[in-house]
Amino acid sequence: MELRVAELAHAAGVGVDTVRFYQARGLLAPPLRRGRFAIYTGDHLERLRRIRALLDSGFSLAQIRRLLDADATSPAPGARRATGGTRGGAREDSNSLLASLAERSVGAGTLTQRELAEETGVPEALVAAAVRAGLLTPIEIDGEPRFPRSDLDMVAAGLAVLGEGLPLERLLELATQHASAIASLAEQAIDLFDDHVRKPRGEDEGAVRRAFERLLPQATQIVALHFQRTLVARALARLREKGESGALEETLALARSGRLEVQWR
Template sequence: MSVLSDEDSSPLLTVDELAAEAGLTVRTLRYYASMGLVPPAVRRGRVALYGRDHAARLGLVRALQDHGFTMSAIEKAMARIPASAGVEDLAVQRAVLTSWAPAGPEVLDRRQLDDRAGRALDEEQVALLIETGVLERVGRTYSPLPGFEMSIELLDVEVPADGIREAADAIERHMGALTDELTEILRRRVLEPYRAIPRTDEQSDRLEVTMQRLRALTLQAVVSGFQRATNAVISRSLR
């Protein structure tokens, strides 16, 4: 039973129709609603109906799940999106959030973690990996994060654990500042002009692809910039 929205010609869906379109069970849909991941339904008498914005929010939730976000992280991300955000705004959010996320979580038990590391890790080493942000522990499972392989190799270098911690703190501090500045440039130069003009679904999909390419190019630029800065430091020291 679909009816037309008062605002446009888009059909409003029943909970069963929305769940089917989103590829969810009705029970899961109601659970997401209870978490505040989708706004309240539109009421037509005793019938609860849902519009395109509800479907777009559910699409964003599913995309974040596919990219390895935990439900806690998804809840926080969705809470930051204004209730007034339209379908296009949600498409932008999806492009931004998913393009910078890993492809999916790798969940390992303790034995599998040692296999993944290629060595038997002691508890102190595991704690150091967690502390430096390259390993996440949830209950009795572990998920390697970007930088895990490099940190495993670093364990074989004769550097005290405190030195590794200090280096990790310095990287996190400067990368945080760089990320804030790049995000502001992205907002002003890419996202705000995109929002200013109505877009089709096809154009929204192209934005998602563009953001993925931008991610790869940005990572290359950061590495290249660090190499140039390192060369400059070496040159100054030789002089």
Template sequence: MAKDETQAKTVREYRTEELARAAGIPVRTLRFYRERKLLAPPRREGRIAWYDDHHLARLRTIAALLERGHTLGGIAELTAAFENGRDVGQLGELLGIGWSEETPVRLTPEALADYFEGEVTPENLAASLDLGYVAVDGDAIVHVSRRLLDVSSALVREGVPLAAVLETGRRVREHADAMALLFTELISTHISQDALTRLRPLAKSVVEAELTMAMDRRLASAAGSAGSAGQEPSAPSS
């Protein structure tokens, strides 16, 4: 049997009533979601509408996001941003994922909402897609870096707005690109292009050490400023 025929037979399809029952919602709710364009149109066969597992996954996502306090209007906007985002293949070409040491994380839309409770807005999702932090893979979202995901969510839990985290990420990207260019030119000029991968850990060590010392200088400066502000003015000499 041909591979395409085997794959076709594994695709489950549902009539309207069957899909509503599988999703645990009334048929009228399913039709309402269709009218609001929260669901993609079904496959038509005469007068019969056929849905598949992608429609079921979307219905479960809608239910989960509603439970988390999102409105249907907000979910529609999130869906539009989600569907207009880059897919994983496009993102791989853009960021050169094949070279990356980062570990991608596959998430459902509701799991992403759990990471950034109350902060997954259409604007923030669009910014994340534009930065290349997340990409679309079927019904799922892929975050390109476990480390960035964990750090971003930790900052949000500490009280930093996700929009501010993303804007800082954009600015860091500019500086990181400049540093990458410096080390690429250094190694290519004095050693060879082939040595870039082998010597990349050295560049990372320099950047981490310099960032650590820069943070130390900032902390010392802030402590000095706070100490000066706390000193009482000396009495004038007679």
């Protein structure tokens, strides 16, 4: 199959500018050259359809590039796999883990920024501020930033914290610092999973997905509890340095004992 760029775009259901944008982002291999003409193949079309399917599942372009590049069974972008497969069957055998990731990233439906603000009862400007701070991370679906419904809980928790009198500006500063630090740790955790769980299991995508589903809640628990215990230990140390005690210290001691725990999904 040989296609010009307009034919490729039409077959994939995207615009010509989108094709060129994906090439610039490294998601799509450059076309073959025949004189002055750019020639695309069925491999490019399959790749575009796969990108489109992942976008529809709620992944951002950055996530898609990482997922495709990390796929142990995938050649360079744009190259066709030995198993073939075109429209409707683009690597269904390798989509198990991607589906699991999408389920946890997107969940049951998404919201626009305005809808998120309306359902939580907060000003849209506050939601936008949380996005800038890295506290909320929208996903791009059909070119529009959207938020998983689980972000409703995130906003509700933020409102509860603000309701205790903590200043918004300071909280956003902390959120920005946290987002920067946690992004680096998350990348390292992904590399660890990739090297020691996904790659050793090779083609067994079902085993990879099951391992991911077992590990994700455990890793979340470790991180959440570690932060809580660190926060409690430092707060207790500060109280004792100042010679202060009372109900707060009793509460902190209760949290440290494990009888007052954080909750997570």
